[in-house]
Structures are given as C-alpha cells and as structure tokens.
Amino acid sequence: MINSTVIIKTKRLILREVKKSDLNDLFNDMNNIKISSFMLGIPFPFKKSDANQWINHCIKSSKKVPREEYVFAITVRNEDKLIGEVILNENDFDNKSVELAFWLSESQWNKGIVTEAVESVMDFAFNKLKINRLEMAAFVENVGSNAIAKKLGFKYEGRKREASIPESTKKVHDDNLYSMLRREYRK
Template sequence: MKIDILFSESPVFETERLILRKLSMNDLDDYYEFASDPIVSVSTLWNKHETIEDTKDYLQKVMDKYDSKQAFRWGIIYKPSNKLIGRTGLMNWDVMHSRAEIGFALASQYWNKDIISEATKEVVSYGFEKLELNRIEGRCNYKNAGSARVMEKLGMKLEGILREQLKIKGTFMDQRLYSILKSDFVGKFNEGSSIG
C-alpha cells in the first residue's frame, strides 16, 4: 500500500458533473450549508453543525488528519454551480493489510442523483490502481438505504450486519458492512467501464 502517494499528489478528479479536490478552509460556508441540514446527519455519528464554528472545527480536524496522513477527504464540487455539495474520502487504513475505508456525505437536495456513486468511483479506482489497496470497506446504518445503494453501485458486497456496533444519537444501531476487493474491481470495472 502506497499511502504516501496520496499526500504527495493530493489528486484532483473530474467527472462529467463533478470536480473532486482536497477539502480546505475555503470550503467553510458551503460545507456549513449542507452540514447544518439535520437530514444529512440523521444516520451518522456526527451531529448537524449548529454554528459556523462547528464547521470550522470539523475542517480543522480534516486538515490535521491530512497533515498526520490519517485520512484524506475530497470536496465534491458540482460543476454547473461551482459549489461544494459534499465530501468523499479514504480513512481508517491499515497499511500492513492494504485496507482502507470509504466515507461520504452529500447535501440532501442532491440525493438520488448518483452523485456520490460518481464521485466515489474515482476514489475506489485511485485506491486500487495507485495506492495498491487490496480491500476497501464501507459501513452504513442498517436503515440507511441510500448509502447501502451507493456501495452496491460501487460493486461492493454486503458481508454482514454488525449488531448494535455504533451508538448513534443515543441508540445502539446495527451497521451494514460492505467491501470490494481489488480482484472484484478488476473484474467489474476493467471490462469497458469508464471508471478511472
């Protein structure tokens, strides 16, 4: 696993509708706009951002994790409006076992438009082709059908249910665990797909 490449390149991806680039403090206002929507965080460990300071604190943590090479989050820019509408990224990696986890969030008005799938395909492709990952995992709240659908569109397979794995908003919640292996990726995406 070549994680140093990620931080030396800080890759930017462009798709038909999106530009993905490293999150920065310049994203403060746009990030606050979607992170302060209570619908966006209802199935997540994080709470909606009540103030712009909450967003500033979050983005500082993103910068700190970038500096310490613990996680990389791309801002998702919607090209028609040139506006940041979400994020996707890689985190929780295990260099010894060439494994990482994906995570994403998106402004609610852009749900059900295949935007997260379009963005995160680029991250998955980069993870396998450049970082030499062998396995990428993803988890979501058992009741979060939208996130589950995204992972299935990415070719990830449901491995099982992690019973009451996380305490979300005061309640222990089951999580769905998905994964895609490099061998799955080669078979699924290298046969005429536009991924990459």
C-alpha cells in the first residue's frame, strides 16, 4: 500500500482525502434516504457527531502505516465540495484482494461521475497498489450500482442471499457479488 497522501485527477473530478470541512456535505447526503437505503454501517438518522466520527476515522486511517484503506472524497474540479466517496478496503492482504465501495450525492446521479471516479480508483488499485483482485457488492435492487459494475467490466460472481440490512430502512437485501482480477483489467 502507498502510505502518503493520494490525489487522483480525472477530466472532471479530483479525488482527495476526506477532511474536516466535508462535515456538512457528508451529514446532508447521509440523511438522504435514497442514498442511505443502499449503504451499510450508516446510522439513521445520521447525526453531525456521526459525520465527525467518520471524518476522524478517515483522517486517522490515512496516516496509518501501512495503510489498510483509502477513502477518496469525490469533488468536481474547481469546486472543493464533497459529492461522494470511493472506498478501497483491504480485506485480504496476503492475496492482494481489495473491496471497492462508493456513494454519490443524489444531485450528481446519472452524470457518469461514479463511473469516472471508480475507473480512476481501479487504475490506482491495479497499477499503483498492484492488487490482484477488486471486489464489490451491490444490493440486487440498486440498479445504478449494478449497472456500473457491469459497465466497468466486473464479473458477476453470484448472489448472497439476505446478506444486508441498512440501518435506514431495516429492509433485508440480497447482494450481487462482482469482482475483477488484475489480468482482466483493461481487456
């Protein structure tokens, strides 16, 4: 893992470390049921103290050596406003297997932003971190996330039944499981 601050720039976006000034944007987005209903581990209602706790976790995690996760704040170029996150969680260091997750502000949906952000993080994961496997899960009902996985070339691995219960809805969801291997990347 790379242990320094990482900034990724794309045509429209800057992906940077999460910072204290992201608190209000994070607070507002996590209280949007259309976002939180597809996320795990998010208290609902989401309090400012929850936002502060997450930001502190991200800052602390970014200073850990070796790093075990990267939380990239998605921002639009020339606007330093948090509009989403892409997260890499290392879940099997020995096999270089990393979990990928993301969320995006509702006002930014259907603009190709998550696709652009995730593509850039995939490049970072495979080419800089030299990981072997990226994996992700999406609730079966999450049409957008499932479409992104397919569009980016992730392979469908199967369905994990009744695997997820978001705090915001308490509804039980099946997860679609996807992965991409280093040798499959950019083929």
